[in-house]
Amino acid sequence: MKELEEIKDILIEMKNLSSLMIDLAFSSVMYNSEDIADEVYILEDKVDDLTLKVKKLALNAAKYEENPDKLLSIIEMATINEQISDSAYEIADLVLRDVEPHPIIRKIMHDVEEEIGRVKVNEGSILIGQTLKQLKLPTKIGVKILAIKRGTRYIYNPSKDEEIKEGDILIAVGSGIDRLRELSNEVEEEGEMFEEEEEE
Amino acid sequence: MEDIEEFEYEPRSVKELFIEMKNIVELMVDLAYSSILFGDKEIAEEVLDLEERMDLLNYQMMVHAVLAARNVKEAEKVTSILQMANAIEDISNAAGDLAKMVLEGLEPHPVIKEAILESEEIIAKITVTPNSILAGKTLGELKLASNTGVWIIAVRRGKRWIFAPDKDFRIKPLDVLIGRGTHTSIEHLKEIARGVIRVVGHERA
Structure with missing residues (x-):
């Protein structure tokens, strides 16, 4: 049945996204990163859409299913995933809120030089076409890639064989984020006007 | 509420608490999916045990929060800690709900197992x-x-x-x-x- 195929694909995506969101939400607090909290916000929206979509599909599929009760588990699963995504957003929201965080929250945030960031891979970057294995980013520039956003897709915990493509957005953590920005040609592309503004 | 009565306040750093809560909640979600995939009730039980552990950690986090507020202004800031503690607890409850699907014998539709396997x-x-x-x-x-x-x-x-x-x-x-x-x-x-x-x-x- 066509619906079931679609349901499966959406459930896969929802599971991937909710794991990614938990990770990013905690990271946004630990690294006090509005950038990452923003990403969680975008993902929450996406999960809401998917939840509604999968529930509609399940209801539709019930027409053909011999035992429609079984589809309940799909609706339950979607609801739970949506709860996880909502809660992840609540955590990330701490960073987005305009309230100055309590010193206690500050204590949670990393005191080290590590930071987290989104870096776009632009045309001409030497990263393009290389696998993570070839690049050895953690040892060479002290950066670990948590996820790659490619178009509307997220690759969570990318494997060593994942090849970086032009236009990828790398969500990375470490002490060498600035170096990663240089390697991905971000500074040149964005123009100088942003550069000074963004420095803290 | 037994847990809470037995609880003695131990001054652990908020950061330690936060990291432990983060690790447990991630473990809970993983185990919850495993319990569904393998239809395994023991794994599901473990998720519920962890949920209790989370309640305790959450309670400790809230004690920190309450102790941290000495005036209205600080109390406002403290709400962010409560918001976080609540959100983490919600995720843990969600994982618990997944596990309960297994314990209560709600037969998962085959596409659910397929989806877990293809993530x-x-x-x-x-x-x-x-x-x-x-x-x-x-x-x-x-x-x-x-x-x-x-x-x-x-x-x-x-x-x-x-x-x-x-x-x-x-x-x-x-x-x-x-x-x-x-x-x-x-x-x-x-x-x-x-x-x-x-x-x-x-x-x-």
């Missing part, structure tokens, strides 16, 4: 054969997470379950590892566990 990160059972290089080594020696990309979230030894094994945990022959990782990394670890591949990082058979 980017999958969960798999890996049996360690006696001649595998894994047998007799600790997780710390093997550095499985960095060497193979697979996180061991639980181990089944005979009839016993060991959840969230630490780096001193020593793998024994016939242990069943429950690992989380990408398809390729899981396949790789399976070959190692079967004794086909004889090298893990610097460890050689």
Whole structure:
């Protein structure tokens, strides 16, 4: 049945996204990163859409299913995933809120030089076409890639064989984020006007 | 509410609490999916036990929050801590709900299992054969997470379950590892566990 195929694909995506969101939400607090909290916000929206979509599909599929009760588990699963995504957003929201965080929250945030960031891979970057294995980013520039956003897709915990493509957005953590920005040609592309503004 | 009555305030740093809550909540979600995938009630029970542990940690976090407010202005800031504690608890409850699907015998539709199996990160059972290089080594020696990309979230030894094994945990022959990782990394670890591949990082058979 066509619906079931679609349901499966959406459930896969929802599971991937909710794991990614938990990770990013905690990271946004630990690294006090509005950038990452923003990403969680975008993902929450996406999960809401998917939840509604999968529930509609399940209801539709019930027409053909011999035992429609079984589809309940799909609706339950979607609801739970949506709860996880909502809660992840609540955590990330701490960073987005305009309230100055309590010193206690500050204590949670990393005191080290590590930071987290989104870096776009632009045309001409030497990263393009290389696998993570070839690049050895953690040892060479002290950066670990948590996820790659490619178009509307997220690759969570990318494997060593994942090849970086032009236009990828790398969500990375470490002490060498600035170096990663240089390697991905971000500074040149964005123009100088942003550069000074963004420095803290 | 028994837990709370027994609870004694121990001054742990908020950061420690936060990290433990983060780790437990992630473990809970992984285990909850595993329980559905394998239809395993014992794993599901463990999720519920962890949910209780989370309640306790959450309570400690709230005590921190209350102690931190000395005036209205600080109380406002403290709401952010409560918001976070609540959100973490909600995730833990969600994982508990997944586990309850298994305990209450709500038969999952076959597409759910298929979806769990086809996610980017999958969960798999890996049996360690006696001649595998894994047998007799600790997780710390093997550095499985960095060497193979697979996180061991639980181990089944005979009839016993060991959840969230630490780096001193020593793998024994016939242990069943429950690992989380990408398809390729899981396949790789399976070959190692079967004794086909004889090298893990610097460890050689």
